[in-house]
Amino acid sequence: MQQLAETTMAGQDTLLDIQNLTLSLRDQSGWVEVLNNVSLSVKPKEILGVVGESGCGKSMTALSILRLLPPRDSRLGGKILFGGQNLAACSESQMNRIRGRHISMIFQEPMSALDPVFTVGYQIEETLQRHFKLSRREASERAIAALNSVGIASPRHVATLYPMNLSGGMRQRVMIAMALVCEPRLLIADEPTTALDVTIQAQIMDLLLGLADRTGTAIMFITHNLGLVAQSCHRMVTMYAGQVVEGGPVRDVIAGPRHPYTAGLLHSIPDSNRARGTLPSIAGRVPSLRHMPKGCRFGPRCSYSMQPCELPQSIENEGVEDVDRREVRCNRWEELALRGVGA
Amino acid sequence: MSLSAPSEQSALDVDDLHVTFGNPRRGSLIRAVDGVSFSVRRGEIFGVIGESGSGKSTLGRCLVGLLSPSGGGVLHDGIDPFKFSRSELNRHRRKYQIVSQDPNAAFDPRMTILQSICEPLNIAGEGTKAERREKAFAMLDRVSLSAEMANRYPHEISGGQKQRANIARALMLDPNVIVCDEVVAALDVSIQADMLNLFARLQEQFGLTYVFISHDLRVVSHISDRVAVMYFGKIVEVGPAHAVIETPLHPYTEALRSAEPEIDPTAADARQRIILQGEIPSAIAPPSGCRFHTRCPRVRDICRTQEPPQRELLPGRHVACHFAEEMLGEKERRSLGLAERNAAHQGAAAQGAEMM
Structure with missing residues (x-):
């Protein structure tokens, strides 16, 4: 696994490159497609925001990367390239060496991600001993150092506590300590602050970004909070109904969204600077997986929908590679010239 | 009250x-x-x-x-x-x-x-x-x-x-x-x-x-x-x-507002971010004096001992903070006849900053 980290370091400009990822899941009534041709990439040290309503496939993308889906009832298509290795084709034992070491994940609800019957110190040690040759004592020292690095005042004491003894904010700090203890190349943070109060959210975001910067970890930051994306991410992608519908540098997307869905999300947030009155909203809801509209999946909810929208929409790319590259899945984006927020 | x-x-x-x-x-x-x-x-x-x-x-x-x-x-x-x-x-x-x-x-x-x-x-x-x-x-x-x-x-x-x-x-x-x-x-x-x-x-x-x-x-x-x-x-x-929301008079309101993520990048750049330390204290043993003093960025000695009464600082605006005047803009201060005390307040604010 050491080689993997090195090849990643050795000047490759993408850390994670997802190409045409398709995911189908099976339930009682058969197979259903959850992700459709999802392509996105994360560069080393980059913070990528992934936004969209519930049920758009954000978390499913994350679970696919870590292969945390039930193997019998899920089918992956396309490629998930991580440091040159295709995770979609990795064996379970190969994945076990990657999970927690090179890619780790923070979940929305820390209580359900921590084991209630072990102390938090033990749970961090377990992660360390799984990936490194360390004695109990060494592992325990590193676990305490990790708790200290996430701003826990008395790490030696907290290491002996069980998750139930901690507040929500403290649990999320423990999760971050555990996720970053092996200094992974990529951290997937799935709604890490949604269950927290705003003042605690600000603390946790500050901590997360500071630590990731220090360890050189890239973050794939999944959230429905566009404010957090604007504040902390370099690039963003918008997902809708299992597809990527827009992507680009955060500032450009917010100042001039190209997909009506991104624009709708931006404008439906109450803004204290704007006069009180009717908030623009997006009518309807995310379509059910079994009844996807033909053509543009956002069509039935889109206020700009017209005849050509019944054709399947493809991703259009524009801009030079990397820095200012933008993509949009809307045939009419040029004529629409949607309004953004700010300058 | x-x-x-x-x-x-x-x-x-x-x-x-x-x-x-x-x-x-x-x-x-x-x-x-x-x-x-x-x-x-x-x-x-x-x-x-x-x-x-x-x-x-x-x-x-x-x-x-x-x-x-x-x-x-x-x-x-x-x-x-x-x-x-x-x-x-x-x-x-x-x-x-x-x-x-x-x-x-x-x-x-x-x-x-x-x-x-x-x-x-x-x-x-x-x-x-x-x-x-x-x-x-x-x-x-x-x-x-x-x-x-x-x-x-x-x-x-x-x-x-x-x-x-x-x-x-x-x-x-x-x-x-x-x-x-x-x-x-x-x-x-x-x-x-x-x-x-x-x-x-x-x-x-x-x-x-x-x-x-x-x-x-x-x-x-x-x-x-x-x-x-x-x-x-x-x-x-x-x-x-x-x-x-626009001109908070209490440091807690100010901190809440600042913790709220800003979407508009220009507004975000213009804003000073305050990240409160610590969490809401234990409900069984509330802090003495002003209850916010354990997390307040503007805390002074008096806040630890005396609970600030609620007062109407501006018409229709009530606040419970010993130092709410410091949060006022220049215009409101003058209207309250606080302009002369301005210098004294700034001195006090500087002192407070040192203590932090």
Whole structure:
């Protein structure tokens, strides 16, 4: 696994490159497609925001990367390239060496991600001993150092506590300590602050970004909070109904969204600077997986929908590679010239 | 302490309200609401902002008579509901409804939406069965739910639709006041916007009075006329929504505003970020003096010992902070005749900064 980290370091400009990822899941009534041709990439040290309503496939993308889906009832298509290795084709034992070491994940609800019957110190040690040759004592020292690095005042004491003894904010700090203890190349943070109060959210975001910067970890930051994306991410992608519908540098997307869905999300947030009155909203809801509209999946909810929208929409790319590259899945984006927020 | 004298215009008058839980002899007394006073005019939307543990939901439950106060009182249109007998209170309470956060927990999974919505009328014994149904369909229409939703079960509809049905049910007994406790917190932004529009529309149509409780500054400031900011069982600031958000007088309000992620990049650059240290303190052992002093970036010695009284610093704007004057802009200071003391204040502020 050491080689993997090195090849990643050795000047490759993408850390994670997802190409045409398709995911189908099976339930009682058969197979259903959850992700459709999802392509996105994360560069080393980059913070990528992934936004969209519930049920758009954000978390499913994350679970696919870590292969945390039930193997019998899920089918992956396309490629998930991580440091040159295709995770979609990795064996379970190969994945076990990657999970927690090179890619780790923070979940929305820390209580359900921590084991209630072990102390938090033990749970961090377990992660360390799984990936490194360390004695109990060494592992325990590193676990305490990790708790200290996430701003826990008395790490030696907290290491002996069980998750139930901690507040929500403290649990999320423990999760971050555990996720970053092996200094992974990529951290997937799935709604890490949604269950927290705003003042605690600000603390946790500050901590997360500071630590990731220090360890050189890239973050794939999944959230429905566009404010957090604007504040902390370099690039963003918008997902809708299992597809990527827009992507680009955060500032450009917010100042001039190209997909009506991104624009709708931006404008439906109450803004204290704007006069009180009717908030623009997006009518309807995310379509059910079994009844996807033909053509543009956002069509039935889109206020700009017209005849050509019944054709399947493809991703259009524009801009030079990397820095200012933008993509949009809307045939009419040029004529629409949607309004953004700010300058 | 009363923020404005009870008048005929007030739908709710809250005077020095205390709600406590637990047993003082066992040392487990929790003062969830600790001396709160305000009044809400008829037809007003009064916002309450606070983090979890600030006592805002306890306050909401007490306002509609679901909890009894341990001290002080609540007047509904000048009437004290807690003097009533049990059955009188139940009758009176029909006009004071509460809509709570989680629509999934608000419906009986074995009843159709229509049955659930008719339930308040069944209990009140109002109208014939046909009239109840007719009213239920009318209310579903008011909250923009189609009639075909009526015969569905809760698990068959989305969270947003359930929250609409929840509101329809609260409206069935023609209430005067509705306490909305985190009604949009569980919803996606696009649906949240729809719901806020619905609340505003219903308020106009029915002449309702709302107490709108939320942790979300944007939501509260968007919909409310006036807002109160709660911290640890006390109101630290009250005033017109726009003024409180734009020019906060209490350091906690300022910190809340700054913690709210800013979307507009230019506005974000212009803003100074304050990240509060620590968490809300233990409810059993509240801090001495000002309860916010353990996290306050502007804390001085006096804050640790003396509790700041609530005072009306600017017309209609009440604040409980020893140093609220420092938060004022130049214009407001001059209007209060504070210009001369300006230098002295700046000196004090510098001293405070050193102490940090």
